[in-house]
Amino acid sequence: MSDKKRFNGLFILFLITVMCGCATVSRRPRISADKEAYLKDICEQNNIDWQWDQVSQVATLQYRGANAKVLSGSDIVMIGDDRVTLSAPARTVRSSVIVPIDFQSKVVSRLYQEAGGARQYVLAKIRSIAIDAGHGGKDPGAIGRSGLQEKGVVLDICQRLKKLLQQRGFEVKLTREDDTFISLAERTEMASRSNVDLFISVHANASPARSLYGVEVYSAEELGFVDRIETQRKMNEDLMFGNLSIDRNASDVKRIVSDMLYEHKQAESGALAGRISQTASKLIKTKNLGAKTERFYVLRNTLVPAILVEIGFLSNPKEEKLMETSSYRQEIAQSLAEGISDYANGK
Numbered sequence: 524m525s526d527k528k529r530f531n532g533l534f535i536l537f538l539i540t541v542m543c544g545c546a547t548v549s550r551r552p553r554i555s556a557d558k559e560a561y562l563k564d565i566c567e568q569n570n571i572d573w574q575w576d577q578v579s580q581v582a583t584l585q586y587r588g589a590n591a592k593v594l595s596g597s598d599i600v601m602i603g604d605d606r607v608t609l610s611a612p613a614r615t616v617r618s619s620v621i622v623p624i625d626f627q628s629k630v631v632s633r634l635y636q637e638a639g640g641a642r643q644y645v646l647a648k649i650r651s652i653a654i655d656a657g658h659g660g661k662d663p664g665a666i667g668r669s670g671l672q673e674k675g676v677v678l679d680i681c682q683r684l685k686k687l688l689q690q691r692g693f694e695v696k697l698t699r700e701d702d703t704f705i706s707l708a709e710r711t712e713m714a715s716r717s718n719v720d721l722f723i724s725v726h727a728n729a730s731p732a733r734s735l736y737g738v739e740v741y742s743a744e745e746l747g748f749v750d751r752i753e754t755q756r757k758m759n760e761d762l763m764f765g766n767l768s769i770d771r772n773a774s775d776v777k778r779i780v781s782d783m784l785y786e787h788k789q790a791e792s793g794a795l796a797g798r799i800s801q802t803a804s805k806l807i808k809t810k811n812l813g814a815k816t817e818r819f820y821v822l823r824n825t826l827v828p829a830i831l832v833e834i835g836f837l838s839n840p841k842e843e844k845l846m847e848t849s850s851y852r853q854e855i856a857q858s859l860a861e862g863i864s865d866y867a868n869g870k
């Protein structure tokens with residue numbers, strides 16, 4: 524095609540676009556607001572510049588030097604060189620571009636990350652870790668046949684784990700250093716206030732089935748709307764945002780960072796849980812009961828990647844005996860340190 528013809532073609536398309544645009548100003552196609560949104564609205568709400576190329580059917584979004592390309596009819600969005608998949612294709616109806624609702628969490632938050640907004644924070648290498656020894660004080664946790672108490676076993680393992688991780692260069696914070704009772708809320712507040720990159724809660728299991736043994740690791744299951752606005756979670760967000768370099772008055776920025784942290788946390792926690800259950804069960808030579816998801820309080824109210832490790836069953840006579848020994852506790856601590864540092868170093 525000659526340049527002149529191309530120009531004429533583009534000009535005609537431009538005219539059609541303008542005319543269609545005018546015709547649809549007052550009458551937008553109907554969408555179901557809980558599933559879809561207008562790209563134009565999303566961009567305006569988030570201060571994103573955008574251009575629509577009628578010929579290629581590509582919308583180019585720009586925010587502080589970062590850009591994303593949205594192709595009508597495709598569920599793929601390119602953010603810089605990275606590919607993001609939406610839950611449904613973007614579509615065009617009477618020159619309005621309509622995108623699925625996860626566009627906000629998948630594309631907008633990534634654009635903000637790329638632009639540097641919260642990138643440093645979220646993608647920062649893991650430097651500091653909160654280790655949470657379960658139970659304590661008036662709450663003994665599970666109790667074995669011999670009287671061995673979960674709170675003592677896990678505190679000892681956590682102290683060993685702390686030393687091992689410090690030797691590997693991590694900053695470590697224990698939610699409790701001794702046999703004191705600390706509420707679950709306080710544990711999550713500590714993790715949010717102290718700006719840690721990872722939260723690991725350590726427990727020992729119990730089951731009426733005394734033959735049951737092995738390691739299992741939990742991450743938070745997908746949170747519903749009510750969980751996402753849980754008072755403690757909101758309080759923890761405020762504690763955490765106090766440490767972030769974001770405009771604390773910009774509620775939309777907060778919301779985006781909050782969504783972004785959540786997406787990051789869910790993805791990373793699941794991966795970490797799988798990794799730890801594998802490494803730990805292998806190194807301490809016990810059964811891998813796998814990575815699971817649960818609504819545990821300390822998992823759903825922490826904002827950074829978080830897992831809860833059940834290191835063995837106090838109700839199982841063999842594992843109870845092992846957990847009495849300092850050598851087994853050291854092995855457990857070593858296996859956890861190994862799994863955590865592999866993950867932290869991106870291995």
Ligand SMILES: [Zn+2]
Pocket residue numbers: 657658664665673726727
């Ligand atoms: Zn426990």
